[in-house]
Amino acid sequence: MTEEPISFTIENFYKFVKEGKLRGAKCSKCGKLLVPPKPMCPKCFSKDLKWKELPKQGKLLTYTVIHVSTKKFQPLTPYAVGIIELEEDARLPGIIKNISLDKIKVGIDLAIDVEKEPISEEWPQWPRYYFKPMQPQ
DSSP: OOOOOOOOOHHHHHHHHHTTOOEEEEETTTOOEESSOOSSOTTTOOOOEEEEEOOSEEEEEEEEEESSOOGGGGGGOSEEEEEEEOGGGOEEEEEEOSSOGGGOOTTOEEEEEEEOSOSSSSSOOOOEEEEEESSOO
16 A cells, blocks of 8 residues: 655645654756745646755845734734745745844854744644754854
8 A cells, every 4th residue: 555645735844844844845857945845846847746854954044123013923023034045045934033133144054943832723723933043142
C-alpha cells in the first residue's frame, strides 16, 4: 500500500510547523524553492514538486516596525515584522521577537521558533512561527 502524497498547501505547511519542521516545495523541473508552498511553480508552471526540509535560521533582509495595528495585534504594538532569506533564495516573512527594536538590523542572523497557541478563538488554529535572535539579546 502506497502512502498518499502530502499536498502543497498552506494548511500542510502549518502542520509541519506544528511538528517543529520548516518545509517548502522544491520544483523538480527548475529547482525553485517555494516557501510557503504552492501547488504549482510560478517560475516554470510545473506541478512536479517535492517537500524539502529547510534550515530554521536565516538572514534578515528587511523589516518594519508596526505602531498602529489591527485589533488582534494591538497588544503587541510596537512590534517588528521582517523577511528573512533562507537557503536557495527562499524568503519568509514573520514577526521578530525577543530583541529590542533598536537592536534589529538588516543582515542579522535570526532563528525560527514556534508558538503553538493560537492568537484567539477566531484566528485560524495554526501554530505561529516567529523569528528571534540567534544569540540572546
